[in-house]
Amino acid sequence: LPGSGAGARPSPPPTQRDAAISAPTGAGKTLAFAVPLLCEAADELARRGTVVIDALAEEFGEDVPPAVMVDALAPKLQLTGAKVAGAARSSKMPAYTLPARGPPVGLVITPTASLAEQAARLLFSLVGRKDAREPLATKAAAMDTAPNNGRSITYDGPTAVRVVTLLTEEEGAAAAAAAADGTGPLLESDLLVASAAAVKAASGAIDTAALRMV
Numbered sequence: 001l002p003g004s005g006a007g008a009r010p011s012p013p014p015t016q017r018d019a020a021i022s023a024p025t026g027a028g029k030t031l032a033f034a035v036p037l038l039c040e041a042a043d044e045l046a047r048r049g050t051v052v053i054d055a056l057a058e059e060f061g062e063d064v065p066p067a068v069m070v071d072a073l074a075p076k077l078q079l080t081g082a083k084v085a086g087a088a089r090s091s092k093m094p095a096y097t098l099p100a101r102g103p104p105v106g107l108v109i110t111p112t113a114s115l116a117e118q119a120a121r122l123l124f125s126l127v128g129r130k131d132a133r134e135p136l137a138t139k140a141a142a143m144d145t146a147p148n149n150g151r152s153i154t155y156d157g158p159t160a161v162r163v164v165t166l167l168t169e170e171e172g173a174a175a176a177a178a179a180a181d182g183t184g185p186l187l188e189s190d191l192l193v194a195s196a197a198a199v200k201a202a203s204g205a206i207d208t209a210a211l212r213m214v
Helices: 029-060 066-073 113-126 169-180 196-205
Strands: 076-078 106-110 162-166 191-195
Touching (some): 076 113, 106 113, 113 191, 162 196, 191 196
16 A cells, blocks of 8 residues: 555555555465455354364264364365375274365465465464374373363364365366265365466356355
8 A cells, every 4th residue: 555655554445355465475475365364254164163063962962082073173174186184083983974064265366286285284274283294293082181171182273174275277177076066175165275277167166155255
């Protein structure tokens, strides 16, 4: 925004929702859109987290297995074509079913696949994990029973948030085909980070009505 001549900068009008930012690497450009995106989507992310908790309570009552609690409530990052990052599911994990997550409420479009992965990792860190490449340090069997800290694991953000990437045109087309069959990342994610090529390929299948911020 242009300066006023006195050193102060005017506030943008309330209806202005688009912004162009140019800054050196490391200046915080990704955070500049990631934080407002999460704030805008916070109420819906919280509602979806409550749906997960209610579903667990309905299925297990008051005796939700700690391993299930960790697996269901931990945030997850799905880098398309890679293993989901988050709580590792054990072969001894009790079977359980959760309701569909729904279409993404936030969409980040990047010019390249590498920038999409970078942005996705940062969003993932803001909803409860430091980095998707780090193993889950807390095991369900080691529940802390200290006062005010009785959960298996504590996250800084909303529960069970799913961050998904679509990095290529092929991945976008595959996601669109999966959505036509009632499944896939366009129907089972909270925050979608995609390259421009992937968005173009999947655009007809993206539920824009559900988006809180692009």
